[in-house]
Amino acid sequence: xxxxxxxxVRDALxxxxxLAVVVVFLLIPTVTVIVNAFVDDGGxxxxxxxxxxxxxxxxxxxxxxxxxxxxxxxxAVFGAVLAWLVIDSPPESMLRRAVLSVxxxxxxxxxxxxAFAFLATVGLNGVLTLWVQHLFGFNLAGSGWLYSVSGLIxxxxxFQIPLMVIVFVPALEGLRDQWREAxxxxxxxxWQYFREVxxxxxxxxxxxxxxxLFANAFAAYATAAALVSQGSPIVPLLIRAALTSEMxxxxxxxxxxxxxxMIVVVAVVMIAYNALVRRTARWLR
Amino acid sequence: MSxxxxxxxxxxxxxxxxxxxxYAMADFSTRNLLAGGRTLRxxxxxxxxxxLYQAIVVSLALxxxxxxxxxxxxVPTLIWVRLRAPWAKGLVEFxxxxxxxxxxxxxxxxLRNVYLWVTYFLGESALTLTFVYIVxxxxxxxxxxxxxxxxxxxxxxAEAARSLGAGWTTTILRVVVPNIWPGILSAAxxxxxxxxxxxxxxxxxxxxxxxxxxxxIGKSDGPTSVAASLAVLVFGFALLLxxxxxxxxxxxxxxxxxxx
Numbered sequence: 001x002x003x004x005x006x007x008x009v010r011d012a013l014x015x016x017x018x019l020a021v022v023v024v025f026l027l028i029p030t031v032t033v034i035v036n037a038f039v040d041d042g043g044x045x046x047x048x049x050x051x052x053x054x055x056x057x058x059x060x061x062x063x064x065x066x067x068x069x070x071x072x073x074x075x076a077v078f079g080a081v082l083a084w085l086v087i088d089s090p091p092e093s094m095l096r097r098a099v100l101s102v103x104x105x106x107x108x109x110x111x112x113x114x115a116f117a118f119l120a121t122v123g124l125n126g127v128l129t130l131w132v133q134h135l136f137g138f139n140l141a142g143s144g145w146l147y148s149v150s151g152l153i154x155x156x157x158x159f160q161i162p163l164m165v166i167v168f169v170p171a172l173e174g175l176r177d178q179w180r181e182a183x184x185x186x187x188x189x190x191w192q193y194f195r196e197v198x199x200x201x202x203x204x205x206x207x208x209x210x211x212x213l214f215a216n217a218f219a220a221y222a223t224a225a226a227l228v229s230q231g232s233p234i235v236p237l238l239i240r241a242a243l244t245s246e247m248x249x250x251x252x253x254x255x256x257x258x259x260x261x262m263i264v265v266v267a268v269v270m271i272a273y274n275a276l277v278r279r280t281a282r283w284l285r
Numbered sequence: 286m287s288x289x290x291x292x293x294x295x296x297x298x299x300x301x302x303x304x305x306x307x308y309a310m311a312d313f314s315t316r317n318l319l320a321g322g323r324t325l326r327x328x329x330x331x332x333x334x335x336x337l338y339q340a341i342v343v344s345l346a347l348x349x350x351x352x353x354x355x356x357x358x359x360v361p362t363l364i365w366v367r368l369r370a371p372w373a374k375g376l377v378e379f380x381x382x383x384x385x386x387x388x389x390x391x392x393x394x395x396l397r398n399v400y401l402w403v404t405y406f407l408g409e410s411a412l413t414l415t416f417v418y419i420v421x422x423x424x425x426x427x428x429x430x431x432x433x434x435x436x437x438x439x440x441x442x443a444e445a446a447r448s449l450g451a452g453w454t455t456t457i458l459r460v461v462v463p464n465i466w467p468g469i470l471s472a473a474x475x476x477x478x479x480x481x482x483x484x485x486x487x488x489x490x491x492x493x494x495x496x497x498x499x500x501x502i503g504k505s506d507g508p509t510s511v512a513a514s515l516a517v518l519v520f521g522f523a524l525l526l527x528x529x530x531x532x533x534x535x536x537x538x539x540x541x542x543x544x545x
Binding site for chain 2: 008011012014015017018019021022024025026028029030031032033036078081082085088097098100101102104105106108109110111112113116117118119120121123125126127128158162215219221222225226229236239240243244255256258259262263266267270
């Protein structure tokens, strides 16, 4: 062993605690999921993967894609507009700080609380429900739509729009004033600047952010779990059902296959996201 | 003129959509369902209700433990990578950001065997969740700390301290840490907010943390759950706003320090 590689080993030692925690609590669980998705009764088997193509699992996947896709689209469009409004206010202003803090809380830490926010608003005894009942005699919470996929779409936009603001504001900040001034001094109108300069520059960042929103909604669990206590319309809730009732239904191991499905979907989306971000990074610095 | 009108209307629309549910939570949680009028019963339950109070204590303890463990683990590692092991920078960054790609739900599905060992050594306690929570907060903490380290001249600081006879512990604690204080503060605040809001892993591992208790109570006592939810959201907002204000002056000083 040469002195150089010996030094390298010595330099690597302080990294061991960090690597140990990541390996044990992140990599081993992930590998456990992947391996167990292909194992049954102690040997290799595709039985658990085949269960992913059962009508229940396919319907959950379809609804998850619908939920993630629609809220990613709504979130990206409205989030971009809100980000544009935020950018217009001065960087040190209280308004900007407050909006970004609210967005950060709702996008990243809301979870369960968001479910209760909408129960208090348009649930059976919600504030808005009672107002509408009182004023128009119309039951807003009728048929329990809040607990179905359409309800989830509404509640998910409540954290998707803020997430879009957080990831899109840096891209907007990357648009330099000089570019706008150059466009205007060359005789461009506001609309022309927007269409010919801003939109082409921002398109990769916009699409990338929309993909991030998709992955975020697809993997989200807390909000849906708190809102929907019966039935499993979407993949994360089907995983809950498989985890909590595996002894009863003999579904042992189905959760592994579903978790693998989630890894694959999120990984594909995130790879596309990274490709788009790299394109944006070229002019963002 | 029409532009300003349009912008005002957009602000109003977003304001209504985002603030009305929060107002509804305040209204809902103070409604007196039996006698009409207002009551603070649901808010009093945050302290009076034994199970809820216990869960709040557990979650606060968890967030404190997670912050301490995360800082002890991550700060020396990131400093070491920058000074002595630059070849590992890509690997460490990849591992730190990996939890963004692997959902918490996936981790908890694969976690059972690992936790059999953890509970075997450390016993059945909700506080053992600290280990997974370190992984969950890793991306947020990494970004904050890495940005702070990038903004200082770490190599010069460390070499100066070392050449004056300081050991590694002294160099890190008394020279580097005071210089990356804004980054440490923001990593800590964000981690606290993440841990207080975490539901997925705690509920599927069967531990009674604040969020798990909020959902459990919600089945019988809506107003109390709504009050606790609003309390968490407001607390998180206050934390992040304070952070944004506290690091303002510092950041400007740091950036000018670098360009000089």
